[in-house]
Amino acid sequence: MKPFTEQNYYEVLEVSPDELPLGIRLAYKKSFELYQENSIASYSFFSEDERQEILSRIEQAYLTLINPETRKEYDQSLIASGLLEEERTFRDRTKKPIAIYNFQKTLLDSPAPARRFGELKLRIEQNPVIRDLLARDILGGSDLQKLRTVLDVTLEAIAEKTNIRIDILRAIETENLDLFPPLVYLKGFLRSYIRYLGLDERVVLDAYLKKLGLH
Structure with a gap:
């Protein structure tokens, strides 16, 4: 398994590149709860600095993938690096989701x-x-x-x-x-x-x- 810092944002949130926005939101909440200060996993395996670094990485992944524009740019960077096939990316053919910033x-x-x-x-x-x-x-x-x-x-x-x-x-x-x-x-x-x-x-x-x- 890749070190956490080397995982791409989809791997950080444990979602597929074609995941729906709702799935990304749910994955973010699940990951966030897992590494909260009072969680068993967080308390048992990570120092405070490591926990904060992980939470920061999770935040970065969420903010990038929940926004359609930044997600598209990120996907293009993965495709250009040969880390993602274009047909595996998410394409909203119905209605664009509302980004948390919009x-x-x-x-x-x-x-x-x-x-x-x-x-x-x-x-x-x-x-x-x-x-x-x-x-x-x-x-x-x-x-x-x-x-x-x-x-x-x-x-x-x-x-x-x-x-x-x-x-x-x-x-x-x-x-x-x-x-x-x-x-x-x-x-x-x-x-x-x-x-x-x-x-x-x-x-x-x-x-x-x-x-x-x-x-």
Whole structure:
């Protein structure tokens, strides 16, 4: 069996290259639960650093494969490397799945989230605290937490809708760099967080990365 770090994303999640998006979601949840801090397998066989590395790899695999565009790009890289045959890739011939990042498409498909998004926009426009924060060039984790609190959004709600682990969301708000995934995936998490709050993705993301010195 290949070492975990050498497995491709399909092998990490133990799914076939033509797996449906629902199967990828279920595989991700199963893998995540297996390596949680309180799981028997995690406790018995892995150090904390190893467990975090595995969870990070699982997150990377999920975020890549659940998004149709990044999945297609990843499949093409495997095909180019001779690691995957094109006929074995997933092709959605009916309806494209909603990626966890595609908040705008979700709004179009679901009236309830659309109403919620409209309410958030109204709060953002009318609240002076939010306007003041969004006018800043630099935003820290505590500022994101303040924005979320003023908008009356819980971390649990964000975690449920985006499938981002709640400890990662807390790490973003506390700027706990030790728990951060690689930058490319951190940006993906931040975009999901920001979009769920109905904020300007470019403005808030840039301001937060400036605070961390990562812009």
